Amino acid sequence: MPSSGPIGIFDSGIGGMTVAQAIRKALPNERFIYFGDTAHLPYGDKSPESIRHYAARITQYLMDQKCKAIVIACNTASAHAFKTVCDVAGPHVPVINVIDPVAQYVAGKFKKQNIGVIGTKGTIASRVYVNRIEKLNKSLKVISNATPLLASMIEEGFYNNKISQTIINSYLSKPNFKDIDALILACTHYPLIRKEVDLFYKKKIEIIDNGEVAASALKAALGEQDLLNNRKTKTKDIFVVSDYTEAFELSTKIFFGEKVVLKTARIWK
Numbered sequence: 001m002p003s004s005g006p007i008g009i010f011d012s013g014i015g016g017m018t019v020a021q022a023i024r025k026a027l028p029n030e031r032f033i034y035f036g037d038t039a040h041l042p043y044g045d046k047s048p049e050s051i052r053h054y055a056a057r058i059t060q061y062l063m064d065q066k067c068k069a070i071v072i073a074c075n076t077a078s079a080h081a082f083k084t085v086c087d088v089a090g091p092h093v094p095v096i097n098v099i100d101p102v103a104q105y106v107a108g109k110f111k112k113q114n115i116g117v118i119g120t121k122g123t124i125a126s127r128v129y130v131n132r133i134e135k136l137n138k139s140l141k142v143i144s145n146a147t148p149l150l151a152s153m154i155e156e157g158f159y160n161n162k163i164s165q166t167i168i169n170s171y172l173s174k175p176n177f178k179d180i181d182a183l184i185l186a187c188t189h190y191p192l193i194r195k196e197v198d199l200f201y202k203k204k205i206e207i208i209d210n211g212e213v214a215a216s217a218l219k220a221a222l223g224e225q226d227l228l229n230n231r232k233t234k235t236k237d238i239f240v241v242s243d244y245t246e247a248f249e250l251s252t253k254i255f256f257g258e259k260v261v262l263k264t265a266r267i268w269k
């Protein structure tokens with residue numbers, strides 16, 4: 001696989017563009033192909049079997065585009081389909097999910113502390129954060145709560161306002177979160193409410209953004225396999241969705257910070 005190839009990034013929709021943005025910041029020489037499975041979103045409520053089926057087909061599509069690495073930007077897909085993606089990508093293509101790098105970061109940094117996690121119903125029900133972090137560091141206790149309203153709330157543009165702050169406060173006030181020392185934002189959409197989460201905790205605890213941690217893990221993995229692109233390419237990043245609507249295209253601005261032109265790939269025909 002040549003180091004000049006693109007990085008394949010996928011998500012259930014356009015929320016994973018927060019991860020793509022973190023990757024662009026950490027790896028400015030790289031270009032990527034972003035795939036949003038808008039025909040099937042949200043993944044947060046789907047069965048693990050369906051998610052594995054979607055992830056396998058999307059990975060095949062990205063491999064056909066000659067991607068040199070795959071990033072599973074979606075937490076729900078990372079929870080259920082990491083092995084499936086690795087199998088389809090094959091042994092020579094690094095696959096980064098957004099959960100393991102965070103689990104390693106937390107396990108290395110905290111000791112005898114309580115770690116909170118918020119995410120979709122699928123991510124939280126999988127208990128993947130609890131299992132992976134507590135296995136890596138037995139002194140930690142991981143407490144997780146599903147916060148299913150947040151993703152759709154953000155997609156509808158409700159963030160940094162009174163309504164969003166009320167909903168966020170209500171989720172974060174759950175009694176089992178009373179003594180947490182750090183909070184993992186385990187959903188593609190949550191970097192957009194980071195300020196409000198900080199406000200709730202008055203900046204007293206560390207808020208962990210999966211996208212940032214996954215982007216540094218990707219940088220390390222590409223470096224280890226001699227796959228880093230040392231020169232900036234002129235080729236532009238490509239954004240593809242499985243089902244186009246103008247509304248999706250307009251919402252990309254809130255997740256990627258700039259206007260994006262979406263192409264359609266009908267991989268589900």
Ligand code: DGL
Nearest residue numbers: 012042043044075076188
């Ligand atoms: N991308 C999903 C995640 O990070 C959130 C949106 C969805 O449910 O599809 O889990």
